[in-house]
Amino acid sequence: MAYTRHRLKSGTLPLRVESGELISPETIASKIENMYLTDEGTLRSVWGPAPYVPQYSTGATLYSNLKGIHHAVIGEDGSREILLIQDGDSLKVFRGWAAGPGAGSNIWYPLIAKVGASDIKDDFGFDDKPRFPTQFETTPTGIVIIPCGDNSRPYFYDGKTILPLGYPTAPGTCVGHGPVSLGEALFNKRGYKDFNGSATDSGSQAGYARLGSISLDSIDRTDDGRVKEGRWYAAYQWTDIWGNLSPLSGKSEAVSVPLSATCKQNPSGAGEEFLFEQKYLLFWEGIEPGPTGTIGRVFCRTKDVLNSGTAELFRIPAGLVGESALSANESDITVRLGFTPIPDNVTTTFPDNIPDDALVRQPEDVAPVRPFKLYTLAFGRGWAANFSDDPGKIHPSIPGKWGTFRTGEEIFPDPRGSEITGMFQVPDGLLVFTEESTFLVVISYAGEGFQTKTIHPRIGCVAPSSVSMMPDGRAIWLGREGFYSYLNGSVELISNSIHNEISLLNSARLVQAVAAFDVHEQKYRCWVASDGSRKNNLCWEYDGAGWTRRTDVTAAAVCVTQDHRRYMLTAGEAEKQGVANPIEGVYLLDHQIQSFDPKDRASIIQTGWLRTFRSEGRGSPTTVYLWLRESGSGTITVEVERDWRAGIVETVTAKAYPPDDAPPFWNQAVYGGTDADGDALTWKKRRPYWTRVDIYAPSSETFRLRITNTVPWEFLGLAFDEVPQPDTFRSAPK
């Protein structure tokens, strides 16, 4: 061994992030793979994953081709926990109470399926082409779901019921009848008048009718006036169990009522009557029931368009239906029937005795819901984007009505109409992406509506599910050139240091990248397809300062549970020891259970090329000091490479525990036994320790260390000794 006086000792290299740059500070690794940043600041080899649902029966196949996963807790006090997956052409919900090998096992209940039992039948057009993963967005009342597929449409699920979101079509037009249209026995007899013949008092029991505009054009003292010629139109819209409204039906044909006969102040003969008895009511039919989920109809009518000065439609106030007076002198009696004028989805008729002056509120002018690919919440509204008929359009919903979009509120952020590829709420507004541009939607300066501003005209987002947010408020996403962040109006490329690795991503599959922020490790994690893979086989992690990677699962989708567990769940594949092929499933990361032994997986820390800045003179690294934490009774492998070549020139091992203070090991320690000093064995909290390995790479220009293991180990830092070779002919490379 060389005399230590001639050695140079490096500082301690903590190595927490990696860089793909050829020359980088020695404190930056060139590769950190499958290492978890612990709460105590060390790197520990990744453990797990754990299948979220155990394989209860041997050979049972629970999944086929996962494309989406989402967790939500909705209801009062988080009373309903929902876990959804898209598995091939099915959308399924987790039912923990149906777990087990028994005959009743149906833990993944199909809500939507192409074939087989399910709540809804649909064909998403599912395939394996690169496309957006399943999109989910949790609203206060349920979850908006846009399945992954060629022709999928949005759905809404509240934990109990799943239905298409909103209404794609308007109801049909209704037909109106005036006083002479139908037999008088069908509705209010008293207000009903035969205008073509002599006035007929058609009954004494009904209340008085209320429609008609009075003309007080009396010509003598016995003439009380007339009811003017009038004209009305009606339309209606459906409303579903979540309050969504359909577009308004077309306006009906006009119901026209001619000028009434002269009224008498004191009727005495047949056909003579009081003026208020001249009024009438209308009758509407052909009011279509809506599709499944419809629970009522919002019925709308104009005022008398010939006399009121407006041709607008107004909602029939729900509380007034059935209101009438027993006599002209008696107070009204209101029968409240419900939340809409027609609080059912069965009837097709509506007897209309609503006076014009009760019509105050205009109906919502609602656009039909065309299929769209993206949805997110911002400003208390749901924002739909990338519509099948207009990929460059975004459209906010009415607040609280997540599938109701007002006509005229559409926004086209990109004047070129480019396809929207992502949306994400940030503190200062709603980020909207195309593949090559970024916009911010903010509340209009005028205080009403919204407006957009361009954040960057060249940088965009390629994968809608890659967007997530760091605790400091930075939004991070995958763009064409790498990962970008946005904070306070500025966009920054944050993946420069791993640009050579980014170039290995399968650009044709970038669209399927998925990401989430892990609150335990405090890292943004994004799974991408790399090295020509069709699947997202590599996860890049970002802690706000640098990057690391992991390969424990292949993730087609990822979510973080929205309850106190904050579990990170992936839908994809993982490898099991002793099983040849990866197993499809829902996996919980960073947890491990006894029944699923993950396949041996290397956890690697590879330094950058060391002594690069003095490589003009050779040196001989002699000793590597590893600062580890005791983890097991085995060893840790250190491989040495030199002079910019990737070939391993030496492999040495170090103990994974301090030999001079060995802890008790599971399966080895004897209960009630003693250690080498004769002290009773106790549970230990694992301690850090230094260990030393001697390496042989004489007269190197540069060298690189790769510390690797397939069993758990934990890393704090390393240092090395080097004997410089100055002032010799050999020391300077030729």
Next chain:
Amino acid sequence: MSWKFPKNPVLADSVAEIENINDSLRPFAEETYGRLNEHNWASITQATANGGDPFVADDVAEDGVFVYHSAGVHSSYTDFLAGGAVNAQDQDFASWSNWTALDSLTLSITCPQTLLWVHGSCQIDCGSMDSSTTPSVRLAIRVDGAILLDSVAGTAECDNDGVAGMLYPAFPLSTSFVVPVASGEHKIDLVVKTSGVSPAAVSSTAAYVRSRELICLEMRR
């Protein structure tokens, strides 16, 4: 809430570490004293199939979170117009009545602070096609003696309101209401009120409430 997993594995030859053991036990201890939910209990189908006891009566997320109460009276149909008899179960009302509880339909329940979803329905039979003599009928839900005004269904003027079954001698009435209640004992019943055809005329025709049912769901979840 829901399913928990041990964090770190305790593997052979690893250090017998106190944190690993704690990490494997703590999640379950937390959950046991925390917020178990519907996913933590086996349905009756699963439990019995695997040799276990059916801890809960049914699927928790489907029905078990609702506590169900109901009462009903069935009266066989007889055609009054054709001279059919009044059944013993029928409850008759004079043409002008006060709000009167329907017989054999009162529910007394004890529940925590929760939402009650009350459904009431009944068959009305006036036994006459003559709207000049038959009374109008209103139905409402009464909770702890207070009539829920917004639950009133029916009409005080039957020939002016199609909902009340205008001009038909027999018609159904139903109502539904969701009402929050404090913890304790509560009495829920259905009440009916009839109105004659005009203040001056007293109908000689009674209205009969025949089959009737009251359902109350405690929505505890």
